Amino acid sequence: MRKFTRYILQKFSWYLLAFFLALFLNFLLPRLVPGDPISVLVSQMMSGAVTSEAQERVYQSFIQEFGLDKPFFVQFFTYVGNVFKGNLGTSFSLYPLSVNKIMADALPWTLFLQFPAIIVGWIVGNLLGAFAAYRKGNFDRILFPVALFINSVPYYCLAIILLYVFGVYLRWFPIGGGYSRTLLPSWSWPFIVDVLHHYFLPFISIVLVTIGGQAIGMREMAIYELNTDYVTYCKMLGMGDRKIQSYVFRNAMLPQITGLAISLGTMVGGSLITEIVFGYPGIGSTLFNGIRRLDYPLIQGSTLIIALTVLAANFIIDIVYGLIDPRIKAAQVEGS
Amino acid sequence: METLKLLFKSPKFIAGLGIFVFLFLTAFIYPAVVDKNPFEMVGLMYEAPSSRYILGTDNFGRDVFVELIHGMKTSLIIGLFAGVIATAIGVTIGLFAGYKGGTVDNILNSITNIFLVIPPFVILILITVSLRSRSLAVMGLVLGITSWPWTARAVRAQSMSLRGREHVDIARLNGASVVEIIIREIMPYILSYIFMAFVLQVASGILNEAGISMLGLGPSNVVSLGTMLSWALLFESVRSGAWWAFVPPAITIALITFSLYFMNTGMDEIFNPRLRS
Amino acid sequence: MEESRKIMLKVDGLRAYYKTRSGERIRAVDNISFNLMEGEILGIAGESGCGKSTLAMAMSGLFLPPLTYESGSVFLDGENIIGKKEEELRKKILGRKYSYIPQSAMNALNPTLKIKNFVIDLLKEHDPRMSKKKVLDLTTERFESLSLPPWVIDLYPLELSGGMKQRVVIAVSTLMNPKVVVADEPTSALDVTSQKIVIKLIKELFDEGIVKSVIFITHELPILRHVCDRIAVMYAGEFVEIGETEGIIFNPIHPYSQALMQSILVPEVGIKGKKLPSLPGSPPDLRKPIKGCRFADRCYLAIEDCRKRTIGMVEFDSRKVRCIRVDHIKAKEEVVPHVQQ
Ligand SMILES: Nc1ncnc2c1ncn2[C@@H]1O[C@H](COP(=O)(O)OP(=O)(O)OP(=O)(O)O)[C@@H](O)[C@H]1O
Ligand SMILES: [Mg+2]
Numbered sequence: 001m002r003k004f005t006r007y008i009l010q011k012f013s014w015y016l017l018a019f020f021l022a023l024f025l026n027f028l029l030p031r032l033v034p035g036d037p038i039s040v041l042v043s044q045m046m047s048g049a050v051t052s053e054a055q056e057r058v059y060q061s062f063i064q065e066f067g068l069d070k071p072f073f074v075q076f077f078t079y080v081g082n083v084f085k086g087n088l089g090t091s092f093s094l095y096p097l098s099v100n101k102i103m104a105d106a107l108p109w110t111l112f113l114q115f116p117a118i119i120v121g122w123i124v125g126n127l128l129g130a131f132a133a134y135r136k137g138n139f140d141r142i143l144f145p146v147a148l149f150i151n152s153v154p155y156y157c158l159a160i161i162l163l164y165v166f167g168v169y170l171r172w173f174p175i176g177g178g179y180s181r182t183l184l185p186s187w188s189w190p191f192i193v194d195v196l197h198h199y200f201l202p203f204i205s206i207v208l209v210t211i212g213g214q215a216i217g218m219r220e221m222a223i224y225e226l227n228t229d230y231v232t233y234c235k236m237l238g239m240g241d242r243k244i245q246s247y248v249f250r251n252a253m254l255p256q257i258t259g260l261a262i263s264l265g266t267m268v269g270g271s272l273i274t275e276i277v278f279g280y281p282g283i284g285s286t287l288f289n290g291i292r293r294l295d296y297p298l299i300q301g302s303t304l305i306i307a308l309t310v311l312a313a314n315f316i317i318d319i320v321y322g323l324i325d326p327r328i329k330a331a332q333v334e335g336s
Numbered sequence: 337m338e339t340l341k342l343l344f345k346s347p348k349f350i351a352g353l354g355i356f357v358f359l360f361l362t363a364f365i366y367p368a369v370v371d372k373n374p375f376e377m378v379g380l381m382y383e384a385p386s387s388r389y390i391l392g393t394d395n396f397g398r399d400v401f402v403e404l405i406h407g408m409k410t411s412l413i414i415g416l417f418a419g420v421i422a423t424a425i426g427v428t429i430g431l432f433a434g435y436k437g438g439t440v441d442n443i444l445n446s447i448t449n450i451f452l453v454i455p456p457f458v459i460l461i462l463i464t465v466s467l468r469s470r471s472l473a474v475m476g477l478v479l480g481i482t483s484w485p486w487t488a489r490a491v492r493a494q495s496m497s498l499r500g501r502e503h504v505d506i507a508r509l510n511g512a513s514v515v516e517i518i519i520r521e522i523m524p525y526i527l528s529y530i531f532m533a534f535v536l537q538v539a540s541g542i543l544n545e546a547g548i549s550m551l552g553l554g555p556s557n558v559v560s561l562g563t564m565l566s567w568a569l570l571f572e573s574v575r576s577g578a579w580w581a582f583v584p585p586a587i588t589i590a591l592i593t594f595s596l597y598f599m600n601t602g603m604d605e606i607f608n609p610r611l612r613s
Numbered sequence: 614m615e616e617s618r619k620i621m622l623k624v625d626g627l628r629a630y631y632k633t634r635s636g637e638r639i640r641a642v643d644n645i646s647f648n649l650m651e652g653e654i655l656g657i658a659g660e661s662g663c664g665k666s667t668l669a670m671a672m673s674g675l676f677l678p679p680l681t682y683e684s685g686s687v688f689l690d691g692e693n694i695i696g697k698k699e700e701e702l703r704k705k706i707l708g709r710k711y712s713y714i715p716q717s718a719m720n721a722l723n724p725t726l727k728i729k730n731f732v733i734d735l736l737k738e739h740d741p742r743m744s745k746k747k748v749l750d751l752t753t754e755r756f757e758s759l760s761l762p763p764w765v766i767d768l769y770p771l772e773l774s775g776g777m778k779q780r781v782v783i784a785v786s787t788l789m790n791p792k793v794v795v796a797d798e799p800t801s802a803l804d805v806t807s808q809k810i811v812i813k814l815i816k817e818l819f820d821e822g823i824v825k826s827v828i829f830i831t832h833e834l835p836i837l838r839h840v841c842d843r844i845a846v847m848y849a850g851e852f853v854e855i856g857e858t859e860g861i862i863f864n865p866i867h868p869y870s871q872a873l874m875q876s877i878l879v880p881e882v883g884i885k886g887k888k889l890p891s892l893p894g895s896p897p898d899l900r901k902p903i904k905g906c907r908f909a910d911r912c913y914l915a916i917e918d919c920r921k922r923t924i925g926m927v928e929f930d931s932r933k934v935r936c937i938r939v940d941h942i943k944a945k946e947e948v949v950p951h952v953q954q
Contacts, residue, residue, distance in 0.1 A: 018450045020456065025509070029462040032791050052427065149602065152593035154543050156550055156565070157586035164574050175575055222460050229720040236670070236715070237678060237786070238707030239738050254725070262452060271455030277569060291552050299465055303458045310455045325725065344637070 009321050015315045022307040026081045030296045057093065065089060080221035083304065089297035093289070102286060107305060109178055110282030117203050118264075121210025126175035126256055127290025128211065130249050133226060145220065150212030155270030159205040159277040165202060173201050202278045206271050217259055221252035238334045254325045261317040265310050272306070342606050351604025355595035359588070363409040374398065374406040374559045381571075383550025383580040392580040394564070395571035404584050410560040411542050412592070414476045418541030423534040426487025431518050433488070434495025441492075448488045456482040460544065464553040474557045479541045479548075486540075487533045494526045528607045532600050538597040546589055557568045561585040620688070621826040622649035622672070622793055627685035629671040630948040632678070637900045644685070646926075649793070654819070654827045656837045658873060659847030660896060665830045666716050668847070669795045673711050674702050690792060705943035708740065712791035716798050716830075718779040728752075728781060729766045732788065739789060755784040758814050760807075776807045783811055787818055794818075795828040800836065808833070810839060811878070834877055838862060846870045849896050856932030866934045866942055868912045906936070911929040914938045922924035 063069055070078070082089065088099035128147070150158070167175040179185065179195050225231065225248040234244050243276040275284030282300050290298035343349050379393040386392070391400035433444035451459075460482045464470060467478075495518075498504060504521045512520070523530070542561075548554060549562025550569065564585040568574070573581035627645045630638040641664035649655055657665055667680065676682045686693050694706055715721045723731060729749065736748045753763040759780045770778060779802050787794060794815065800808040818824040823951035829836055837844055838858060845855040846867065854867040862878070872892050878931045893912045897903050905920035906912070912919070918937060927932040936942070 014449070015453065016444075018453050021450055022454045023458060025454075025462055029466040031805065032466045033468070042347055148597055149590070149594055152539070152597050153586075153590040154593070155547055156547065160565070160569070160574055160582050160586055164577075168575060168577055212369055223447075227715060230723045232677060233715050233721040233782075234723070234735075235675065236673060236707060236713045237735055238703040238709065239735055242701065243734055243738055247726065251723070253723055265453070265455030265457060267456055269547065272457070273547055276550060277574075287461070288551055297462070298467075303461055307454055307458045310458075311453060314453050 004322065006249055008014055008319060011315060011318045011322075015311050016086035019308065019311055022304070022311070023080060023083065024076070026300050026304050026307070027076055030300060031075075033296075034259045036134040061089075062092075066193055077182065088301040088304070091290075091295055091298045093293040093295040095299065099297050102298065103283070103301055103305055106281060106283045106302075106308075109280060110272075110275065110284065111309075113199065113202055113275065113280060113282060114206065114268060117271065118210055118267055121207040122189075122256075122260055124207070125211040125214025126253060129215035129220075130222045130252065132215065132219045133252075134245060138207050140219070143215065147212045147215040147219075148210055151221035153209065153212075155206065155209050156273040156277050159202065160276045162201050162205050163277060174198050178281040198278075198280075202274055202280050205274055206276060207289070209270065210267060214259075218256055221255055225252045254321070257317060257321050257325075259319075262313045262316075264313055268306060268310055343603065346473050346602035346606050348605065352595045352598030352600075355591060358372045358601065359595070360412060363405060363412055366405045367409060369586060370402075372399070372402045372405045376402075382573065382576060382581065384578075385580050390583050392578070394578075394581050395567055395573065398563075399579055400584060403564055404495060404561075404588060407559045407564050407585060408588055408592075409560065410472065410555065410558050411545055411589070413472055413477065414545045414555065414560065415538045415542035415592075417473065417476030418479035418483065418544070419534050419538035421477060422484040422537040422541070423487055423530065425481065425534065426484035426489075426537075426546045427491050427523075427530055428491070429484070430488040430491025430493075431495045431522060432514075434492040434497075434604075435499055435518055435522055437496070437499065444488075445492065447484055448485045448492070448565060451485040452489065456544075457547070460548055461551065461553065464548055470554070472555055472558060476541070479544050480537075483537060483540055484542065487537060490533055491526065491530065494529055495522055498522050498525055528603065532603050532607070535596050535600045535603075536562075539593045542589065542592055546585075561589050565589075615659045618653075619651040620648050621651045621653070621690060623686075623688040624648075624672060625686045627668075627669065627671060627687060628683035629676065630681055630683055631667075632681050633900075635930070638681075639899045640683075641850050641899055642671050645850075645852055646685075647855060649826045649828065649853065651825050652819075653843065654829065654841050655828045656841035656844040657828060657847055658832055658837065658844060658877070660873070661897065663847045664850045664899075666707055666797050666846055669713055669797050669828070669830060672755060672795065673707060673713060675699065675707060685792075698895050704739070708735075708786075708791065709789045710792045712789070712794050714783055714796040714799050715793065716801075718802060719775065719783040721782050722778065724770050727767060727769055732766075732785060735785065736788065751788060752784065755788060756781075758817065759784055760810050776804060779803055780807065780811065780944075783814065787814075787824065790818075790823045792825040793828070794824050794826075795830070796805045797830045798832075799829070800831070800833060808835075812836060816840065837877070838870045846873060849903070850899055851935060852926075852933075853906060853908065853935045854933065856930075859931075860932060866929065866932065866939060867908075868914055868942075869908045915939065 021227065086100065088103065090097055091097050091102060125147075130141060132143045161177065166172045174180065174197060176198075178198055179191065181197075183191050183194055185191060231244055231248065234247070272282075272284030272287065274280075275282045276288045279285060283305060287299065287302040287306075288294070290302060375398065377397040378399050379389060379397045381393070381395050381397055383389060383393040383397070389399050389401060391404060394400050394403065429444050429448065432439040433448070460478065463478050463482070463494055464475075467474060470478075471526035498521075501521075504517060507517050508520045537554060545554065545560060546565060549566045552566060552570075554560055554563045554566060562585075568578075568582040568585070571581075573579075625646050628640070628641055629642040630640045632638060643664075645668060647655075657668070659665055670677070670680060672687050673696055674687060674689075682695065686695050688694075689706065689710055692704065694711075697706070699928050717792040722728070726734075729844065730753075732752045733745055733748050736751075749766065752766060756763060756765060761777065761780050761784065765773065765777065765781065770781075779799065783796075783799060796815065799815075800811055803811060815824070815827060819827055829841060829895070831837060841858050843856060844858050845852050846861065846869065847853070848869045854861065854865065854870045861870065862874055865874045892911050895933070897907050897910070905922060906915070906924045909915040909919040916938070924935050924937055926935050927937075927939055929939055
């Protein structure tokens with residue numbers, strides 16, 4: 001067990017390092033924008049309506065908040081300090097709303113959409129892939145190209161087409177948003193049904209694309225496993241097919257877990273754009289609005305939250321993986 | 337030569353290559369022959385497909401068909417450029433890490449792993465947001481430098497497995513330098529593998545271009561498949577039922593990616609026969 | 614060989630091939646016939662790629678793709694097992710009557726399963742009524758005879774050394790007291806002491822009458838010479854010579870056997886019969902049909918006739934040889950480059 005603790009600690013320090021790198025990029029890159037974005041923005045957002053004195057006040061408050069008058073590294077520490085205090089700053093475009101508040105409103109929607117969609121897509125995709133590998137024949141011959149095609153349709157293209165066909169053309173589903181504007185959010189049945197109605201299309205479009213990619217990966221892994229020496233040996237010992245299939249499924253599944261960890265970033269990225277297509281009120285749409293209005297604090301807040309969530313999910317996957325795969329455990333033993 | 341012949345026996349590879357070459361030639365020959373400006377506003381907003389504009393017009397009244405061809409060309413250029421850059425970086429890092437082992441490997445591998453877990457999408461957004469102008473070359477470069485870790489990781493594993501081979505030992509005993517060994521004794525053995533990785537990187541370059549364009553961070557002053565989609569979305573073509581504004585670019589992206597994936601699968605079956613039952 | 618002994622395994626004209634994806638056939642087992650008596654140990658030797666492992670697999674009656682059955686029969690304990698339903702093979706034959714010890718133990722065990730759970734799964738598949746305790750007792754007992762400590766059972770395959778893995782595989786393969794054991798280069802991964810232990814175990818099982826007959830696929834001279842009763846020499850999918858041990862080792866007749874035995878007796882370091890430096894050329898491509906003697910191109914005695922027709926086995930002093938130049942060889946006994954004893 002102490003070995004396992006060490007494994008966790010080791011993984012944790014890696015993710016911490018990755019997080020700091022993400023933090024640094026988050027801090028650095030928007031600062032490389034040429035010119036003085038703040039003055040441009042302040043004048044843009046408050047144009048005409050207020051006195052130049054008021055503009056100057058807002059301008060100064062931004063300068064102070066970001067410590068823009070201080071040396072570079074002081075700015076960085078101010079930034080890191082703020083982030084660790086849980087303060088993501090103030091939005092330019094929705095001044096004086098804090099980025100924290102905007103994120104707190106958006107994040108639950110994103111988690112609610114993406115987490116179940118990715119998990120469902122992952123499970124169904126793996127089952128289909130394994131099935132195609134065992135069954136071969138027609139099932140495989142049809143499933144494989146279909147999965148490959150779905151996998152090559154980008155998330156957002158599928159989303160747009162689903163939205164057009166089922167939302168606009170057939171009118172089966174609403175054409176956007178997380179819930180109807182006419183309803184007030186509450187824990188009432190009509191509202192929940194309404195939310196699920198809005199949920200369906202974005203959910204299914206993420207699920208479908210995830211299934212495609214996962215089925216292909218699993219099929220390959222399972223075919224590979226089916227051709228390994230231990231399968232031949234088990235067969236030569238007269239072991240039944242069911243038992244052998246259970247071995248193969250398990251062993252092919254394990255790399256798929258790491259596969260999930262690695263492709264999670266891409267999946268989340270794709271799903272964020274899916275949100276934009278459906279106007280779903282999550283981080284993706286927030287980010288999109290931030291980009292359109294050059295709201296740097298909002299952009300930074302969104303990318304940071306995305307990076308943090310993906311890193312955390314990866315860390316959890318790593319721990320789960322370490323718990324269940326003896327190949328890793330044995331490697332730890334060998335390594336020590 | 338032998339492997340090339342084998343490749344041309346794979347129906348998947350042939351089909352993939354066929355589609356890709358067709359799209360590629362269309363994208364590069366059509367604009368050279370028919371001199372039409374994709375930015376020219378020729379009609380009204382969202383005119384339906386007709387004999388005049390076979391794919392109708394977009395939100396600015398521009399000819400979607402002309403845009404589509406030019407967009408395809410842009411996307412292919414960006415994708416290929418990103419693919420070259422990502423493959424070059426990934427292969428270099430992967431080869432060195434795998435061949436050298438030890439500390440060099442530890443450092444390079446750690447860097448790779450860190451860049452694998454930070455979503456490339458995030459880095460992509462941060463970089464493009466801070467660029468004032470995003471030319472084709474810049475876009476390709478940025479897309480390339482955010483997607484190399486996959487290749488590095490895969491190539492490292494291959495290079496590691498070759499390190500102990502006899503011919504590599506011989507070259508080392510003959511006093512060949514590290515770079516010489518890597519180029520002469522290791523790279524040739526994984527060329528097919530590198531090519532496969534390149535094909536996948538081109539696909540991912542095209543996909544990512546479209547993705548980042550959807551966020552409004554696409555290449556400036558050109559039409560690409562991604563910017564077409566992004567305009568279509570921004571100007572409510574979906575909700576107003578103007579399917580011709582978004583279906584053509586969406587299908588084209590899918591078709592390009594599909595052809596590349598199909599090529600890759602065909603090659604995989606030829607080069608890794610154990611995958612086949 | 615007394616005629617009164619029972620025939621344990623009778624292989625008759627067995628042919629099998631690998632089907633490649635381009636539709637070609639690699640005929641790795643081509644018209645093999647021989648008898649294995651009860652109480653007999655047969656050695657099979659031959660260059661790498663000549664089809665020894667393929668033969669061992671094909672004789673089980675189970676043809677795992679891409680290996681495909683073509684023709685011939687295999688009688689195990691009087692019963693033709695070719696063409697039997699997979700289910701019946703699995704329940705009655707595989708592991709229980711016919712047991713194959715795979716060539717490479719490296720990846721023969723499921724990496725994510727403790728040895729313990731694997732043997733429990735395996736024996737329960739064959740006899741669901743067997744208790745876990747009984748399985749474990751049986752296994753540790755067999756482990757003991759192979760000088761494997763009992764706690765090995767709690768390990769994952771990755772935690773075992775190469776030699777340990779090999780011994781575990783041997784223990785597992787013999788767990789159900791199979792009548793015929795086919796050991797495919799069982800000692801190649803082992804050091805000398807472990808080699809001896811392994812051979813001792815198989816001999817013990819054999820002497821106690823638990824295992825009735827054994828086939829050793831090997832190039833190790835000690836096994837061939839001190840353990841085997843008879844030896845078969847295989848070349849390009851065929852047996853080219855089969856006969857009693859001493860004769861085959863010290864007085865091989867077929868020109869290929871001569872070259873092979875020479876390399877086994879005087880092995881250059883690290884070669885051990887894998888490559889035959891003394892022979893020009895390389896074995897024929899098994900994908901193409903071969904007319905006449907398969908060895909003709911490398912044979913110093915080949916004449917035109919050798920390439921013209923199919924060469925059958927000729928009986929010769931309790932030995933069978935696939936060569937039409939036997940008389941010539943016999944006549945010139947002295948000049949043949951024989952191995953010094
Ligand atoms: N799965 C397979 N698919 C296609 N061909 C195969 C397969 N396995 C073996 N072969 C071919 O069949 C022939 C016989 O192989 P086999 O493994 O039986 O040889 P072997 O005598 O056991 O060699 P070794 O001493 O190296 O174990 C070889 O030419 C080999 O290339
Ligand atoms: Mg073999």
